[in-house]
Amino acid sequence: VTGPEVGARIDRLAGEVAGVDHVVAVEPGPVAPGGDTGLFRVRFDDPGERLPVAAVEEVMDLAGGAESDRLQVELGGYPIETVEQSEAGSESVGALAALVILLVAFGSALAAGLPLVIAGVGLGVALGGVWLMANVIDVPDFGVQIATMIGIGVGIDYALFIITRYRSALAAGREPRQAVELAGTTAGRAVVFAGSTVVISIFGLVLMGRSYLWGVALATSLAVTTVVFASITVLPALLGFAGRTIDRFRMPWFRHDIEGRRTLAWRWSRVMQRRPLVAGLAALVVLVLLTVPATGLRFGQPDAGNGTDDLTSKRAYDLVADGYGPGANGPLLVAVDLAGATPGTPDTLAADLADTPGVAAVVPPVVNDTGDAAVISVIPTTGPQDQATEDLVHTLRDDVLPPAVDATGATASVGGTTAAFIDDSEQTAARLPLFIGGVVLLSFVLLMTVFRSLPVAVKAAVMNILSIGAAYGVMAVAAEGGRLGGLVGIDSATPVPAWLPMNMFAGLFRLSMDYEKFLLSPVGEEDGRTSDNPNAGADGLAAQHLGGALEAVEEDREQRDAVASEVEIVEEQVELRRAVGAAIGDERDEGRARRRRHDELGAQKTPPRSGRVSGNRGSLLHSQRAARASGVRRDRLRRGGLDLARPRALRRRPGERRRARPRARHAAQRRASVLVAPARPDPRPPPPRRHG
Numbered sequence: 001v002t003g004p005e006v007g008a009r010i011d012r013l014a015g016e017v018a019g020v021d022h023v024v025a026v027e028p029g030p031v032a033p034g035g036d037t038g039l040f041r042v043r044f045d046d047p048g049e050r051l052p053v054a055a056v057e058e059v060m061d062l063a064g065g066a067e068s069d070r071l072q073v074e075l076g077g078y079p080i081e082t083v084e085q086s087e088a089g090s091e092s093v094g095a096l097a098a099l100v101i102l103l104v105a106f107g108s109a110l111a112a113g114l115p116l117v118i119a120g121v122g123l124g125v126a127l128g129g130v131w132l133m134a135n136v137i138d139v140p141d142f143g144v145q146i147a148t149m150i151g152i153g154v155g156i157d158y159a160l161f162i163i164t165r166y167r168s169a170l171a172a173g174r175e176p177r178q179a180v181e182l183a184g185t186t187a188g189r190a191v192v193f194a195g196s197t198v199v200i201s202i203f204g205l206v207l208m209g210r211s212y213l214w215g216v217a218l219a220t221s222l223a224v225t226t227v228v229f230a231s232i233t234v235l236p237a238l239l240g241f242a243g244r245t246i247d248r249f250r251m252p253w254f255r256h257d258i259e260g261r262r263t264l265a266w267r268w269s270r271v272m273q274r275r276p277l278v279a280g281l282a283a284l285v286v287l288v289l290l291t292v293p294a295t296g297l298r299f300g301q302p303d304a305g306n307g308t309d310d311l312t313s314k315r316a317y318d319l320v321a322d323g324y325g326p327g328a329n330g331p332l333l334v335a336v337d338l339a340g341a342t343p344g345t346p347d348t349l350a351a352d353l354a355d356t357p358g359v360a361a362v363v364p365p366v367v368n369d370t371g372d373a374a375v376i377s378v379i380p381t382t383g384p385q386d387q388a389t390e391d392l393v394h395t396l397r398d399d400v401l402p403p404a405v406d407a408t409g410a411t412a413s414v415g416g417t418t419a420a421f422i423d424d425s426e427q428t429a430a431r432l433p434l435f436i437g438g439v440v441l442l443s444f445v446l447l448m449t450v451f452r453s454l455p456v457a458v459k460a461a462v463m464n465i466l467s468i469g470a471a472y473g474v475m476a477v478a479a480e481g482g483r484l485g486g487l488v489g490i491d492s493a494t495p496v497p498a499w500l501p502m503n504m505f506a507g508l509f510r511l512s513m514d515y516e517k518f519l520l521s522p523v524g525e526e527d528g529r530t531s532d533n534p535n536a537g538a539d540g541l542a543a544q545h546l547g548g549a550l551e552a553v554e555e556d557r558e559q560r561d562a563v564a565s566e567v568e569i570v571e572e573q574v575e576l577r578r579a580v581g582a583a584i585g586d587e588r589d590e591g592r593a594r595r596r597r598h599d600e601l602g603a604q605k606t607p608p609r610s611g612r613v614s615g616n617r618g619s620l621l622h623s624q625r626a627a628r629a630s631g632v633r634r635d636r637l638r639r640g641g642l643d644l645a646r647p648r649a650l651r652r653r654p655g656e657r658r659r660a661r662p663r664a665r666h667a668a669q670r671r672a673s674v675l676v677a678p679a680r681p682d683p684r685p686p687p688p689r690r691h692g
Contacts, residue, residue: 005070006071013063017062020055020059021055022045022046022051023042023043023044024043027043029041032323033323037322044079056080059075063312072319075316076304076313076316080313081307082141084307098152102116102160110247114159114238114242115155115156115159118155118156118230118231118234119156119159122231123148123151123226125226125230126151127223130222133219134215137214138211139215139216139219140212142216145503149507150507151220151223153507153510153511154198154223154228155230158195158231158514162231162236163239165183166239169183170246176244177240179239180239180240188231190517194518195227197443197446198224198513201439201443202220202221202224203221208431209431293473293474294473297475297476297501298495299428299429299496299497299501300425300497301385301425301495302385302497303317303330303383304316305318305321306490306494317329324379325361326381326386327380327389329384330383330389331377331416331418332380332419333375333378333416333419334353334376334378334396334413335374335375336349336373336412337372337412341409342409345405345409346367346376349401350365352400353376358380358392359379361378362376384421385495389422401414424498428501429498435502443460443464443512443513444461446513447460447516450517460516464509467512468505475501476496479496
């Protein structure tokens, strides 16, 4: 890099980079001892997380254009790594994997595509809101990743649950409109509860004591809320358009049982129920064994040396490590406050730092123009992610700097990117148990409120702790490298980023709360319907049979409503019969009184020649009057819409065709039919009272 041609190219590149927006200065650095590697530092006006991507990409383009056969230019640093990670997003890979799983689960291309559509619509709207929110509050880059991850997950899960209920209702013989209503009132209600629980619990991130986590919590909550709203509004509309064609484009090589009986999940639940104690203890032992490695989990920020060779940050890391040593990729900065300090303090501190074990080199102190502050760069002998570098930071803070500045009157602090990542990891690890405990406690209270069962809430809390412990244990084993780490591209021991455990817990807790509600609700409803606990557990936990239990419950509810309606009709008919009977009785008594007075008057005026003639004559007159009165009453009731001379099921209006008497399907309805049919009133009048 010391040749004239190469030097000219480097100077021209430095001038072009200095003219890029947000670039404050371009500072040349030292040349490696071999003379074949050099570097210069680019200073931006904003931190890496707030730096516009366009400015970083422009610097990367200028560096690529300056390369030649004799000059290799590579870029490293946190801003470069951030841009590379954003370009290598894995959301498309996750969506493709989800599509394959949905095809296997549903066996239908149309049914498998709807959850992805709902997740895409909800997430698209949510990300737009997140970008608007970023203008008001700070939202870190990984906050958008968390919101995207959880948004896709809940969108697919919630839509999958509602579609499963819809298909079960169609298989039970319901019309598409009724199936949509059933899915919305059962699965939709569960989706709203699960989403609300996730939104409330996500705000447990603020227990970590980091201000930027407010942006993560708000962004993730917005994503979940939007996806839930899309699941209960957009999805029912799409199901209404799909109708019975929801299973169109079926995959012929997949066999599905919508009824849910005898499926793999149903048979597996039966196997677990045969030896519940043995199965529970075996699962507990496995989870505890997986949790044990989590005790050795080391938090830290992985450096660029873990990347692949196609990344410019990885190539730059290797060049710096070969030319200057691995510690040059993460120098430590010692900031010295010289206000009131004795002369020569910076040089004295630099000498003490150079004599510390683990320090490869110390750059001469740089003092500001006013002489009240100085910066000393310390190059460790190990890389930024090594445990030895973390130990060196604590040694400088605890053992080297305090005695070195005691007699000088100055104050010194160890900082820099490497030290900042170490501090953040330690503080996150210290508060992670508080975060997990607070969220688990909140979920315990919510489940107690919903299920009103202490065992259910305790079981959920224990399962949450065991599952997150097992996940952390597997992650710790993979971070150590070896065969498991080699499967995911980790060849050597690597620290775990501090934000990764929070991401994992957020995702696992979301799954736990979703399926706690989705699985236990059908189990409880099936048990309430059949009072058969083993079958309720098998049918409720069988994923394909989730709609069956609520289908049966809904059918029983409709039958009870129908019987209740019949009972109300019976009561109304009984009251009507009483009223009509009372009216008829009053009119009958009045008629008898009139006939008695008439007979008495006739006997006084014209005595009868024989009682028989008078009796026959009185009976004839009474029969005529009774027939006319009875006909008038029946005509009035017919005009009012009720024919008491016929049973309720056979009454009809004038001009209406005769219809067959419907058969009662249930004993309660047969009893109702008997009660509804009133007794036919006797049109014959009572025999007249004879006088002789």
